[in-house]
Amino acid sequence: MLTKRENDILKLIVEQYIKLAKPVSSNLICKRLKCSSATVRSEMKALEDIGLLEKTHTSSGRVPSEKGYRYYVDNLMEIKKMKAEDMLKLQRIFKNQELVLSDCISKSLQLISDMTSYTTVILGSSSHDNLLKKIEVIPIDEVNMTVIVVTDKGHVEHKTISLEDVSQKEIEKTVSLINNLIIGTPIDEVSTKLEYEVKPIIGKYVNQHEQIYNAFYHVFSDFTESHNVNVVGKNKFLELPEFSDINKIKEIYNKLDDKEVLRKITEKPSGNDNNEDGGHNIEIYIGEENKIDDDVTIIKTTYKTKTDEGTIAIIGPKRMEYDRVVNMLEFIKENIEK
Amino acid sequence: MLTKRENDILKLIVEQYIKLAKPVSSNLICKRLKCSSATVRSEMKALEDIGLLEKTHTSSGRVPSEKGYRYYVDNLMEIKKMKAEDMLKLQRIFKNQELVLSDCISKSLQLISDMTSYTTVILGSSSHDNLLKKIEVIPIDEVNMTVIVVTDKGHVEHKTISLEDVSQKEIEKTVSLINNLIIGTPIDEVSTKLEYEVKPIIGKYVNQHEQIYNAFYHVFSDFTESHNVNVVGKNKFLELPEFSDINKIKEIYNKLDDKEVLRKITEKPSGNDNNEDGGHNIEIYIGEENKIDDDVTIIKTTYKTKTDEGTIAIIGPKRMEYDRVVNMLEFIKENIEK
């Protein structure tokens, strides 16, 4: 357990470093505390010995370590209410009757990205939570038609396919066949079901079954691939001094472009379960705690409504404005869920 | 008109600079030409005087000026056939029967971006070329439904909307009404048509017309906004030495993220009409010649098929491998059009 003053000093250092991204000196701290810089220095030494602070070189000021941020987040941080102005902007999005939930979410995370200068990520429900609701085929011309697949959560996937020498009748037959057999199937199981349950039957009723079957098969395999992930404000990384190295940017961007990697955000890491913020289900993963990149912090939460669920996350530097971001996420989560 | 040797030298310099991005010295050139470096130097001086070459400082080697690139492209460049291996990869995409045209295009431009390390852009036909083909409404639950809009070119836009206390019947009536009244309308005129032709009529037949009308109106205004633009391989810029400055990257990325800006690629600049490559409709805009950014070259072409048309462009540094890229674009264009 730390003393009151150690807590104060740690808090000041973390907050100062978050602001300026420069090692914090004993001088700066002692001005805000009524004691001398020498005292602060010996305290800082102690905090370094426990591993909460670090130096960049022998005679530099102090920088929070990952453990330091963790301690700050768990014990020192006071959630900061956002500016009334910002709150208003967000509220306006959710109050807008014309916007459906998914639009509210993407618009508000766009706004948050702008307000905070961090990158935001929206991860919709993964495909196995979506059940097939309906298949629709709309002919475009003699050979081309658009296949539309809708899930019970209102997600839509579409694809234009070409079928030569296949009669309209046959297609309609196939569609109604598929609709009958596989509606209600989780999307990621559709491919298997098509193969083992529909394929054997389709041959009996439909003449050019091979071609038609293949076309549909591909529409569904596409659906599963597309992961319903949305990254907003990647450019914000270019503003941060800790990412001024172009190679670091490249590394991050490659990860942010890879939906497989991003999916990891949703995974609950085992063991370490103290990254939840008091009862609000906001989770914080600092540096090595997250599975994406050691140089970023990820703050995330999940939402659940009657019709849908998903994860929203904010990715920024380790010296993220934790207090603001947590508050914003709480706010958004609440608004989504009602 | 330049002498034979001046042409040779210019060509060598441009090609060398494209390869290494370092000022080219007289020594390097004279090794490949049977003459001394002194001779090359005086020729280089002459080329600089006409404005085809530049120096980075008094005693540096030469770098092509924009005018130099232009001259190279117009007079010196020999189109380079691509490697058989690359050609094969591309052909495989177009021969794949399971892929519809738009997939072929995006997949092949993805491939080109990887092969060349440049960024590619696909600009689909703009919305006024698309005619409304069909509107479909699929109920999700009591309040939510998904509206799907399909155009005659097979483009699909969808949106989930919420309508409280509106009967299924009323909605169906509205949909068939709209379908009857505005099918065949260019997408970007739909909004106006809805306002002046549908709105007056809808009130007569539908009870909660206000709410339903608004919902549909918003679906269409969204459609017009989304510009059908696809940028592939933005990260490639991070590899180029001329874009090693993070601020330059920021500038470029902001432009590439702005669909309004990207639309300018399709605009035909007035006056200057000699940027077409011999009869192939490949257009080249070097540095200041393009409207996006002075530090890039844009090579583009348009394609036109029975069902669709659009523009594909490759964006890279001014020292782009013009010969390869032009060849690739020709190849793609041909393949798309047949």
Add this chain to the structure above:
DNA sequence: ATTTAGCACTGCTTTTTCTTGAGTGCTAAT
């Protein structure tokens, strides 16, 4: 037993100087 002033020390940052080398431009000889 803390706290603080004082001072030596460390190492980053900036500036300065020097050196090196790749490259040019010019001139005079071929």
Add this chain to the structure above:
DNA sequence: ATTAGCACTCAAGAAAAAGCAGTGCTAAAT
């Protein structure tokens, strides 16, 4: 017209020097 030769330029790198922000430790003060 071409070329060898040479003086000159400038960028880039290395090395040295100066400045300075900041620490750690010790001894005195509270």
